[in-house]
Amino acid sequence: xxxxxxxxxxxxxxxxxxxxxxxxxxxxxxxxxxxxxxxxxxxxxxxxxxxxxxxxxxxxxxxxxxxxxxxxxxxxxxxxxxxxxxxxxxxxxxxxxxxxxxxxxxxxxxxxxxxxxxxxxxxxxxxxxxxxxxxxxxxxxxxxxxxxxxxxxxxxxxxxxxxxxxxxxxxxxxxxxxxxxxxxxxxxxxxxxxxxxxx
Numbered sequence: 602x603x604x605x606x607x608x609x610x611x612x613x614x615x616x617x618x619x620x621x622x623x624x625x626x627x628x629x630x631x632x633x634x635x636x637x638x639x640x641x642x643x644x645x646x647x648x649x650x651x652x653x654x655x656x657x658x659x660x661x662x663x664x665x666x667x668x669x670x671x672x673x674x675x676x677x678x679x680x681x682x683x684x685x686x687x688x689x690x691x692x693x694x695x696x697x698x699x700x701x702x703x704x705x706x707x708x709x710x711x712x713x714x715x716x717x718x719x720x721x722x723x724x725x726x727x728x729x730x731x732x733x734x735x736x737x738x739x740x741x742x743x744x745x746x747x748x749x750x751x752x753x754x755x756x757x758x759x760x761x762x763x764x765x766x767x768x769x770x771x772x773x774x775x776x777x778x779x780x781x782x783x784x785x786x787x788x789x790x791x792x793x794x795x796x797x798x799x800x
Contacts, residue, residue: 640799643669647795654789661687675710698732
């Protein structure tokens with residue numbers, strides 16, 4: 602088994618610290634909560650960077666789109682779709698592959714005020730990887746946190762700019778003969794930036 606880079610452990614630590622800080626200050630920020638207009642639908646557009654994959658031979662980036670359905674105060678569902686591209690290198694061999702991910706997601710607010718919001722989200726669905734050498738699909742699962750740092754609330758719409766960090770489970774059938782060692786795990790950490798608009 603290949604050793605994970607130190608970067609992986611640093612990102613794990615950062616994620617734990619971020620969640621801890623959000624939980625620690627939530628009681629103070631929740632005091633600033635205000636009644637807002639009930640939203641019925643929303644859209645989210647974003648970009649992502651595959652910051653530290655479990656297989657450290659790979660790196661890449663993605664774009665994504667979500668249809669958001671607010672369910673209750675501080676709780677929402679979403680239909681999520683992601684298109685990405687990864688590049689792998691080992692011992693002079695290279696691979697370029699496209700990633701296509703579709704998920705259903707749920708999100709729960711930890712903090713929600715007029716100036717800042719933070720949430721935890723879970724997602725599950727199907728992921729496909731395709732290159733000239735192979736094609737495979739497998740179960741995908743995401744768990745992450747999102748921090749909204751710019752929020753504009755109007756009577757009709759609500760716009761938000763956010764950063765997020767997630768850990769992805771994405772095991773696939775072992776692929777051999779492409780790089781020196783087999784490819785079987787494209788999970789890992791993903792960093793993102795997105796814009797949401799709710800109506």
